[in-house]
């Protein structure tokens with residue numbers, strides 16, 4: 001499974017940070033965040049609200065553009081080893097300069113340079129999707145969107161929102177999506193993970209994104225599943241994340257195969273791999289075991305992911321040729 005060429009659309013940068021990397025950075029800065037680690041060395045959290053707190057505590061050791069450069073290189077190395085040819089990474093101005101534009105430009109410069117370096121040395125192509133954090137509130141989301149709009153270009157190709165989906169309603173965050181759309185960015189939104197079908201319908205109405213992060217709970221309303229299929233709204237599915245967070249008891253109860261069967265466009269990602277003890281190789285192996293998915297299916301999914309990617313057409317063409325080659 002590691003050898004299969006993969007396209008990953010849903011990955012949070014800090015959420016992909018290897019625990020050893022974060023522990024090392026904390027030691028360099030004499031910061032004590034030992035409480036976020038389990039005895040075996042991985043991240044320790046108990047439920048979704050606690051996961052968000054641990055995520056933020058881990059991110060607190062990342063304080064400079066140089067830290068983010070190192071982080072991006074470490075993550076690129078792991079994603080390349082997992083078989084990723086093309087990946088989009090969620091980047092948050094909230095963590096990179098607090099939503100302040102000049103600071104964001106510095107962080108972004110460091111990350112874009114690291115991505116170029118990773119492409120040259122590892123052959124992995126990475127793009128950034130600026131992501132607002134819903135539980136930080138509408139004002140911070142507005143600042144994140146402005147950062148996205150002002151730096152839209154080759155590397156930053158999308159805007160989205162993650163975090164606690166139960167906070168306020170989509171309409172409270174519409175300004176950011178309008179701003180990002182005007183700047184020509186692709187749009188994606190976390191929905192249908194912690195709220196049911198009505199949360200997805202509200203998000204589609206308020207933001208008109210072409211992709212949804214997760215979106216799995218659409219399965220609770222088959223008319224909505226048909227609507228997603230008909231409008232070709234792409235679902236960035238992360239089965240291992242959903243299982244780790246307790247949405248479904250095991251992969252056989254996960255709606256991924258049913259959504260596929262009903263014609264919904266989708267792809268497979270790891271979300272926050274070390275937090276959820278997963279990798280794409282593990283995700284694919286689980287799908288193979290549970291649903292008999294084989295190589296042709298995984299190839300089809302990689303091409304579907306690329307179709308939904310926010311990169312420029314030349315990059316898409318180049319990666320498609322690599323995938324088909």
Ligand SMILES: O=c1[nH]cnc2c1ncn2[C@@H]1O[C@H](CO)[C@@H](O)[C@H]1O
Pocket residue numbers: 012013015052055090091092131133162163164190193241271272
């Ligand atoms: O699985 C997830 N579901 C919802 N939000 C998430 C998940 N993983 C990370 N984040 C959110 O994304 C922000 C950074 O991009 C994190 O601050 C966290 O709130």
